[in-house]
Amino acid sequence: MRRNLITLAVIGLLVIGYMGWQVGGFSGGHISQAASTVTLAASDQSTSSSSVEAERPFSWYIVRSSGFLAYFALFIIVAFGLIMSGKIATKRIHRFTITQLHCWLSWTMLFLVAVHMIFLLFDKFIPFTIPQLLIPFLATFKPANVAFGIVAFYLLVAVVVSTRYMKWLPKVYWRLIHQSSFVAFAFVSLHGYFTGTDSHTIWAKLLYGIAGGIVVFLIGFRIFGKVNR
């Protein structure tokens, strides 16, 4: 278990670092644009966008790349959950494999969200304090959009932890908590789209659109598929 966690942490950091590098490379041009927005929140008002370009704040790349990786992991978790409960999983898509992946990805996703939040504490351009990370509407940067992320974070922690200890919970409560992951997915989609620097790019729009579309389709399949069965 401990060895798995260490491997996971190392792989996670490598992937985040690589993605951060890529995101930086893809949208280097956006740095100056975002910097001009964010310098309002920065304590040092004199920071010019050219010095931001030169500094290329590492924490900012990590926040963005871990945010996208966490979002993608959450999408896969929700989609696989719906595939399992909607009985789409056949022998070809082995249920055991899907269940294992569903569990493993849930912890990975929480790890990525933790990275996403922790690196905001080190960000010079969107400065966050610990209370601002944990209490909705305290943030000075896009408070309502960030609040969607914070509420989603609490819901996701409740979903993952309640699944770990489901033996001790009445099934009806566990199911109710588990279903709040749909709300969390919707909140995180709104959070990412309306908070993120990359939302105007084609690839980000495609990611939010395709992920949202597939989840809505699978929810529809689960509801109407059951009715017609």
Ligand code: HEM
């Ligand atoms: C619950 C899980 C969360 C997920 C999956 C998530 C995901 C994302 C995604 C995909 C972006 C867009 C990044 C971009 O366009 O570059 C983003 C941006 C952001 N998130 Fe989250 N987020 C989560 C929770 C939080 C929380 C709890 C906070 C803080 C309290 C937070 C703060 C931010 C900020 C400040 C940005 C803007 C970063 C930037 O683009 O400059 N997020 N998040």
